[in-house]
Amino acid sequence: MAKWTPSAKIPYSAGVPETLTLTNLLDDAAMISIEHQLHLADVVGDHNWNVDLRQQRFTFDKEDHSITCSRFHLLGSAAPGPGSWLWAWANPSGFPDELTALSATLRDFGQRYNIAELASAEVPFDTLPGSPAEPHHAASILIEAAKAVTGQWTSYSGDAGGGTRVAFLVEHPAFRLPPPEPARVMRVIQQALTDMWLTDHRRALHGYAVRRGLGATFNADHTKLALTGPGFEATAAFDELGRVADINATLSSTHGA
Template sequence: MQTSLTFADLLDDAALLSLEHQLHLEEVLGSHNWNVDLQQQRFEFTGARTITCTAFHLLGSAAPGPASWLWAWANPSGFPEPVVAASASLRDFGLQHGIAELASAEVPFSVLPGSPAEPARAAGLLTEVAKAVTGRWTSYSGEAGGGTRAAFLVEHPDFRLPPPEPARVMRVIQQALAGLPLTDHRRALHSYAVKRGLSADFGAQQAGLAGPGFEAVVEFDEHGRVAGIKATMTSPNAG
């Protein structure tokens, strides 16, 4: 039984489900603008139609000058408590589990995986971990002036994922394996399967995944990385 939890673990836990939510968000929003009023606690997307978030949570901001991330709970601007409550819960989680990146008010880019130089990349890493801890899976980040990037978790019924669909599930898995810097492929796949409500049977050298209309066998190499995936479409009424 694992006795410790790391920043890298949380990134893997979030990776695939976060990716699917962000792909869905792009489809829902299309071409759009965004506006936030922290004091009035209002976050809105405008475009083909207006979407006013039912809730939103400011996580923090990544600034190029100091090359660091500042958690919202530590921001001296003094935002309303409901806006920063999620970030405060992440601080408490970090203290409980000894994860300095969550517990510290300010986080230098240099201590993050890959030592990112760009604020958007640094904000993205911390947002991913925030998703794994809070269970809120849709995020948005935008320019806050002077190259600073502000990151939010946003909520609205339209942002919720539809039931898993074979082509989308396989796209998410393949895109994640090709483009995301996963540390533990097995952990990332297992986390996604469980959170997405898929059937998952993980063995030493392979894993079986199944959902409505598909089955997949994932082969792992000696390093635990995915070596191949064989997917089969099935009848929704099979079994």
């Protein structure tokens, strides 16, 4: 299982001691997570989902066939009553160890790096970035952190009744990303910059490029980042606060715009 390592840091912080934080993890996950979720939507389309935790079976049921996950992991649940997230490893319901083991690795990771949101059994919504009020928003934050730590990038969050959201990481060969396609890459970047809560744009953009197998080179003062890939060239310029101020991209006609 792939985990966060110092090599995942962006070059301008290389060699500088870093205290890893929840916001670092959210920046690391943001863009590659969006692309996986877009791909999941492409694969499952209109569907119903069904899970049997005791039998350890998770399916996406489509009109003409079902997709049964080759493996899935129960992360936890976000409940509106207490206004908190409960990690699966701490759930008293006694779910099979195989389903909760990954959440336990997140606990251990949180203890190692002093990230309370991962190490604590229960996490109040108002202690999370942005103090989300809705269970699905709170769940999404901890799902993203889990992805960055584990390297498992496809998630599913469903209604468990009473407003509670239950969250999983799901695996299937069909959920693996195809080779990067220029127009999809640009959509992912633009969507993340518009919709995601990002703290460090440089880290997020560079990390996405590296994880996606794109070329990524900063200029001398790290005010620009050049991205390259098959049929794709782009330069991102950063403002004085480190935010992406502008992206100029060229997509080849063979890949579409």
